[in-house]
Amino acid sequence: DAGVTQSPTHLIKTRGQQVTLRCSPKSGHDTVSWYQQALGQGPQFIFQYYEEEERQRGNFPDRFSGHQYPNYSSELNVNALLLGDSALYLCASRVLTGNYGYTFGSGTRLTVV
């Protein structure tokens, strides 16, 4: 049973560019959350998607946007990249009405140069 799959695993972008990160949730999971983890820090919540809608959002600017598809997979888009956007981006999925466990992917490490 595959867990959460994220792609790509690593990415290098230039300041000002745009990036799209992808997440396929664990089978049976319908809710996807995205987190940003700077080096040496704990993950910070970006937003959560359920039924193709953004349900909750953390303290991130509008440059960060997302999407969820009917098959529950999700994308995180970041526009006008800044050096400070360099981080590990983690996707987590769960069943909204199920048990309490989030399943995390291994993340996408984004480096902005």
Add this chain to the structure above:
Amino acid sequence: AQKITQTQPGMFVQEKEAVTLDCTYDTSDPSYGLFWYKQPSSGEMIFLIYQGSYDQQNATEGRYSLNFQKARKSANLVISASQLGDSAMYFCAMSRGGTSYGKLTFGQGTILTVHP
């Protein structure tokens, strides 16, 4: 707002010994959930244990137990019989509503090193 504090940047333990990782939290919500995750160098966050704010007993999962002291707002993780594979970053996190419905708020983490 919810806040998690992990005051131990790094901890060392001898293989086969027990270790306690500290976590204190702050919230005004009457119902909340507390989690511990392990993050090895690969980056994946691995769920270890969960404690609901209304759970009467401390949670246990194999070698992991959560020492929940509600009045002190602490949720320390105890790892018994440490193994070399336990070396990793450990994060304490919380959510609202007693489940992981909604966002998780994480602490800064504690790096655990297990010595042979």
